Amino acid sequence: MCSLFGLIDFTECLSTHTKNKILNTLARECQVRGTDATGIAYNFNDRLRIYKRPIPARKMKIHIPHGVNTIMGHTRMTTQGNAQFNQNNHPFLGHVDSGAFALAHNGVLWNDKELRITENLPQTSVETDSYVAVQLLEQQKTLDFDSLKAMAEKVEGSFVFTVLDKNNAIWFVVGDNPLCIMFYDGYLLYASTQEILCKTIKKLKLNTPSDILEPKEGEILKIDRAGHITTGSFMPKNSYEHWWRRYPYYCSYYEDTTANYDDLFSVAKAFGITADEIQALLDYGCSEEEIEEMLYDPTLLHEMTGELLYAY
Known part of the structure; x- marks a missing residue:
């Protein structure tokens, strides 16, 4: 059981200090679903940065640089792959023809070993089941609705995937695990459960969100840096x-x-x-x-x- 979390500041209405405060509070609330590791991903100076450590969120100070407006995060409860080896923690780095991406996963996949054989995926020192999703996307050499659909229809297990691309869009691939996105005037917050977001909002004394979105199993959402939403779908292999x-x-x-x-x-x-x-x-x-x-x-x-x- 892990948690996804993140923020997109569409209109650059939040100061860097405020974004850091939101992210640290949000990450700490996500500890209820995992304390073995904490990680974030963001783009800065035309380069994808991933910062992750095998420590709970309460011990990790999130500090994003000025000008970063899209951040993807993860808190981990270990099920496969020793968290003390940081390569096993989320988010994971991947590469397609259009550039680098970061992927995080909430859930458990149980056909990852089978897929590495049947799909002839390259050997890797990463032990985590989630990493097979990165390899499947890399194999297709592109990041779009079609490649995400193909990946989601091959994996078996419980999942929500978040993928950050080089253009500061976050893709949400929703299986049978929970996800909640709350929209405000100019920005959004997301986490694995509405309860986590509500506790974060209460601690930060934020206003009531203007809209709440809880995508259903089989949905793929792309939310770009301007807040525009486009959607796709996939057929879950099993639920x-x-x-x-x-x-x-x-x-x-x-x-x-x-x-x-x-x-x-x-x-x-x-x-x-x-x-x-x-x-x-x-x-x-x-x-x-x-x-x-x-x-x-x-x-x-x-x-x-x-x-x-x-x-x-």
């Missing part, structure tokens, strides 16, 4: 609804649980924990936070769920 239909024993839980626990199920899968085990713990009364702690001790978790499932 949690389809995944749950393959497990009829738990179909009765779908309406009540998947809307709230999508990230938990996807993260658990990356740790080798089955949906049955997670559901058993939820039914037993464990909180999401308690289960996330248990994921780091799989032996204990398997023992506990074994007893619960045997009782069923």
Whole structure:
């Protein structure tokens, strides 16, 4: 479970000091979804800059230079790839014919190893599952609606991708993970959940946003540096609804649980924990936070769920 966040100042109405204050507050609120690493990406002096560290947002001081108006960020909870090796953290750098781009991902992909073989992707020292999305885009040598659509239709798992291009547009590729964008007069803020944005707004004492956008699964949005929105779409290879239909024993839980626990199920899968085990713990009364702690001790978790499932 990670969080995306960022800002686009369309009209350069915010001072550099204000943007830094917003970004630091926003990043700290995103810690609820990940504290293993923090990173941002932006363009400055015709060059894409990525600054990331294996530390929680509260320990990292975000300081963008004057004149930067589009910033993409990420806070990470590790599921694959040791966060202490900074190459495994988000955002990731990629290159296409039109120039460099940065990509960040919220979610878990579980066919990344398969794709590296079937798509003949180059070997890399990056261990993170998310990096396969960068490689798929690089393979197509372009960054546009078609290449993003092709990438999104090949990966399997839970995801929202954000991609920053050299022209200061941010592309949003929305799978079954949450995303919220809040618009103000002259700028926007985004994060993985509306709750994160609301807490940020309250701490910064910002006005009520003029509009709130929560894109749906299968949507691709491009928001350029002037605030213009263009849209595309893709057909998800699988979604949690389809995944749950393959497990009829738990179909009765779908309406009540998947809307709230999508990230938990996807993260658990990356740790080798089955949906049955997670559901058993939820039914037993464990909180999401308690289960996330248990994921780091799989032996204990398997023992506990074994007893619960045997009782069923």
